[in-house]
Amino acid sequence: MHFTLTDDFDAVKIAASGQCFRWYPLSDGRCRIFARDRTVVLKQTAPDTLELDCTPEEFQSFWHDYFDFSTDYTAIRASIDPNDHYLSQSAACGQGIRILRQDPFEMLITFLLSQRKSIPAIQKSVEALSRAAGTPIGEADGQTLYAFPTPAQLAALDDDTLAACGLGYRLPYLRQAAQTAAHNPGLFDELAALDDAALREKLLSLHGVGPKIAQCVMLFGFHRMDSFPLDVWMNRVMDTHYPNGFPFDRYAPFNGVIQQYLFYFVRAERTGTAN
The missing domain is CATH 1.10.340.30 (Hypothetical protein; domain 2)
Known part of the structure; x- marks a missing residue:
């Protein structure tokens, strides 16, 4: 089946975001995804089109929720302080990442x-x-x-x-x-x-x-979207770019999405893949 995207989605970035570990690349840009007791093969055939080997009924009853298509990530990015250049760069680089609803x-x-x-x-x-x-x-x-x-x-x-x-x-x-x-x-x-x-x-x-x-x-x-995991990468971001503290209040209740943009970008900077 085909699904027309109306919000951010990038399968490659999601697979590399560090939140999911059973997204396996196949040939021709396809990806096999495991979630709970299900599996699906997905291909992003265009920036606004997904192709999945499941029925429309299964997509609506399970995968639509799994991909968190009820959340407006475009609006979350639009809330970012334009004067925060590092975060703006991070969100531009990480555009397409979504927080999956996993077990x-x-x-x-x-x-x-x-x-x-x-x-x-x-x-x-x-x-x-x-x-x-x-x-x-x-x-x-x-x-x-x-x-x-x-x-x-x-x-x-x-x-x-x-x-x-x-x-x-x-x-x-x-x-x-x-x-x-x-x-x-x-x-x-x-x-x-x-x-x-x-x-x-x-x-x-x-x-x-x-x-x-x-x-x-x-x-x-648990899809607690305000959670903000701190590891070595994120501590480096906080120390380097936010030594006086991060504006968590501004981005509540979506600090977890912001964390994913920052986490993706700081690693992309290190590997030279930031765009």
């Missing part, structure tokens, strides 16, 4: 294992976990496709299998998170009902979760 358990596990790992290494571990325990959801090019494991599926894996997925010292963190979620099937519904401050505190109480991971899970797993 909170998958985001918790993904960001727990992301500690001191490169993006390719994170992707490798996430795929290994999916193959080790996830439910088969289809086939493509002779390969079985797997959903990300449920808490119960992940909790059932033995330590040797988990270790083979490249978890290293993070293994106990993932095991405890999976067991906690498996023993309380309503956990993520309970967390979703909390306000931002309470959600952050609950996430910080989990083994292995620090401030950055908590903010990432809030932003990418």
Whole structure:
């Protein structure tokens, strides 16, 4: 099916934004995307056109929400202070990034294992976990496709299998998170009902979760759009460009979108791909 875009969307930038780790490039500019128990192949055939191998009904019932097409990112960019040249450059470079509505358990596990790992290494571990325990959801090019494991599926894996997925010292963190979620099937519904401050505190109480991971899970797993994760890259941005503090009040409740523009741009500057 084809979908006509009326707002920012750039599949390449989203895939490289550090928020999703199961977007796989295929041939001819296509990309295979996994989300919850579904998969779709997407191609951006023009700046304003997407082609997806799903039915219009599935797109409207699932993928439209996943891509957060109900949020006006053009308006968010328009709110940026024109006198803030660095942020204006960042938003221009990152135009097309959207905050995906992803599964909170998958985001918790993904960001727990992301500690001191490169993006390719994170992707490798996430795929290994999916193959080790996830439910088969289809086939493509002779390969079985797997959903990300449920808490119960992940909790059932033995330590040797988990270790083979490249978890290293993070293994106990993932095991405890999976067991906690498996023993309380309503956990993520309970967390979703909390306000931002309470959600952050609950996430910080989990083994292995620090401030950055908590903010990432809030932003990418619970769609708390005011969350502003700080890592080495973002701390460098804050120290260099905002030594007197960042104007969080101006950009509430969309500081998370602003963070993604800054995060994307500072890394693009380093690699020479900023435009």
